[in-house]
Amino acid sequence: MTLFSLARKNIQRNLSNYFLYIASMVFSIVIYFTFVTLKYNDDLSALKQSSQQIKGLMSASSVVLLFFIVIFMAYSNSFFMKKRKKEVALYSLLGVRKQKIGLLLFFENLVIGLVSLVLGIVLGFFMSQGLLMILVRLMGYEIVGNLTFSIEALVNTTVIFTVLFLFTSLQGYRVIYQFKLIDLFHAEKQGEQIPRASLVAAVLGTALIAFGYYTAASDMFTSEIWRFFTVLGTPLMVIGVTIVGTYLLFHSVSVFVLTALKRATSWSWKGLNLIGVSQLLYRIRANAKSLSIIAILSATTITAGGGVFGMYYNAEATVRQMLPNTFMWKGDPVDFSQKDVIYNESLSVKNLRVDNEFSFFEYTLLKESDYNRLAKLQGKDQNLHIADGSTVLLDAAYDERFSHDFTGENFKLKNGDSFHVEKMYTESVLNFIPAGTVLVVNDQEFAATNAEEIKMQAIGLDNDLKQQVVSQDIIKQLSTEQQESFSSVPQSYEDSIATVGALLFVGSFLGLVFLAATGSIIYFKILTEAEEDQAKYAILNKIGVNSKQILKTVAGQVAVIFSAPLIVGIVHSAFALLAFSQLFGMNITKPVILWMIAYSAIYFIYYIFTVRSFYKIVRQGN
Known part of the structure; x- marks a missing residue:
């Protein structure tokens, strides 16, 4: 059996473990390929002045997406390597040379990457037409594009992701050379370093977050804090203190809360609550850094998406506030034919x-x-x-x-x-x-x-937003001086919605990629810990704990790990969007709530998927 065929069999055997990673990678490649395709799409040239703006936006978004994908791939790959270290140790113990083991891991990573790349490009090709239509509709245009395959997008995507997959494959190859045999056998017992909770850190974390919230909610035109740190410096300061405060929140504040629950015997002695809260203490403390990153990323995604969606939602109202008449200009009347x-x-x-x-x-x-x-x-x-x-x-x-x-x-x-x-x-x-x-x-x-x-x-x-033809008909009859005073509701709305619609398109799909990646990271972390806990749950089962109680404990633990960064992220974004709303003087409550509900709903799907996988692993140990 060749190394390549052995790698293929290993992938097939571990497909359930790799599925979410592959799905997330395929989705990321689809979005990247779509962004690059839109960048090179000839139909966007028909949008005249908007085309260069859109292409520039797609280029910038592709870079941001690529940067995030690199981090996600490196993070995910480290989880898979941790899960495979015992298997690697067995190969070494059976006499397989390190070079061959390294090549096996190299081929496995490369095959997974290439399969993801092919699927991503194929799906991206078929989905790009639909996504182009979504972009065009969001921007208020009605052009119909043709389904064309972009060679430039294919080459760009293939080259970049092949390089990335080669890099992660080399990481896999190096694993066997980085650890001793005994370390590989005990890899699953090596978690993140558990920091000790500190009262000072807990108080400081709470104070930093409160200060960040207070500053964000303050009026930037009258606040002494905004005046001291300046308009440019204050947002950076708020972001900095909120990030530090969030880490300390998971590092220490959560520990005091869970410890208090553990000491409340009326609650902790019911069912498996004591076991559940003890495991949560370990997991939240051990994963404070990861949970903080996910909370900040969630806050960023919700804030950016909610803000843009709020602007899109209010675009028509903003135009009508400034332009109560469909058309207006200084000068004499002109002739135009219009039944409305x-x-x-x-x-x-x-x-x-x-x-x-x-x-x-x-x-x-x-x-x-x-x-x-x-x-x-x-x-x-x-x-x-x-x-x-x-x-x-x-x-x-x-x-x-x-x-x-x-x-x-x-x-x-x-x-x-x-x-x-x-x-x-x-x-x-x-x-x-x-x-x-x-x-x-x-x-x-x-x-x-x-x-x-x-x-x-x-x-x-009537139906003034659709009166572009009349707008063009009128402006052709005006002198240069009259054109300078001409205002048009359909033209102003189109200009506004074109910019904000493109931002909403990019923000939505980048947000989905970030959400898929963060959900996957939590999924990988929890399942890695589930395998470590198999023996503990097997003992519980032997002493009479039924499956229903175990499922309840599993669901509760996973719910806390998923909901903690989500809730923190939502609260962070709520204060950030409050500042955004005050700055631009618009009511974005409804669109922001809709955005948060949509984000949370997708997050909930990951939660259900994770609980089922966690419970399945636990049951396999019985």
Whole structure:
């Protein structure tokens, strides 16, 4: 029997152990191949200005994905080598030369890698068309691409992953030369070094996380902490203290919690609770570093994905806040054919400057009658009756953190006129481009104000987000000066959704890869420990502990190991997204909750899979 055929038989025999690793690798290769395919896809060139942006995004994402895959492969490979060390020792004990054993491990790793590569490329080819359609839909386009095989993507993926698999295979080859025979036989008993719990570390970890949360939730414009560390330095500081605090949380805080449970005899003496909590003490302390990394990675994935999904979810509302009319521009009306017209209004406005510290802003003066007419057409329940010498200010870009509230103040204009601000609304009836901040006065005051009247056109269409053709038809009829003042809801929405949609696409699939990898890492760790615990559960079975009790204990332990980093990651991301929400002034609660539920649901699938595998290993020892 050749070494290659022996390697193939070993893989077949251990396929259940390798399955999740192979599945995760195949999925990673599929996503990488898809990103590279999209980078070289000719159909994206049809997206004009967006094409280079997307290709740059795909290139950057491919690098990030590749970096993570390298770490995941190295981490996973170390688990497999640990599981195989006893088998390697037996080969050595039977007289097989080290070189042959090393080549056997080399071939096994290489075969697994090449099989994953072939499956990943084949699936990536068939899935890339569907993923391209998802990307295009998320970006708001409707182009239909052809199923084409990218030679550039094939070569890129094959070369990079072949090099990676050769590297991990060489790691396998070197195992036999790195350890003594006795070390290989007792490899499974060599866990991570168990740190001693410290009260100081526990208090420090809790304090660091609390400080990070407090800073993230603080107003960056008024907080002394943000002012001291600066806008760029504060986020880095928060990330640093949160990472250290998370490690100390798993290193020491969790130990005190579990120790307290262990000492609570009313709980610990029920069933197998004492055994379960004792094993958890060992596992959480021994794997503090791994659990911390998984928690931080989960927090990063949820924060990035939740933030982008929140922006995507709010894209339409943001556009409508700034552009209440489908189209608007300064100048004369134009002809266009469209059956979906709700209104087509021509307005007279005046541009003015205020004689105060805000004099560099140009304000638009609007008649009360025009405001009331537009407000009614736009479905706003507002009907103004403004007194002489007064005005209502409309500022769609108002932000209480750094915008000035003019309510109750007097506006003195450069031409000598003065108006008292009765009210201030944070929504307007005119598009922010070209109108900016608007002052509404009664018709008599408007006529008496000494300034040049400017024509402005406001058009409202039904199904306005799909009116790109009309937008292009109108803009072709405008002069260069008029085009500079032209604003379009469908165009603004398309520009917004194109950028955020591409980010959502990349973030979602990178998040899935990270989730698959972190879930796999926990799976490998727990199953490695399950094999070490076989003898303990066999003893429990012999003294009368039934299968139901063992399953309950297994499910409880695995639940803690899975849920601890997930819960910590979710709480971390919640505070990070709170800061994100405050910074951009948008409500992202609903999309973030949906994102967290989706992430947790996929995580739960890994949990179920791990419990079943853990219980199967334990039962095999009976």
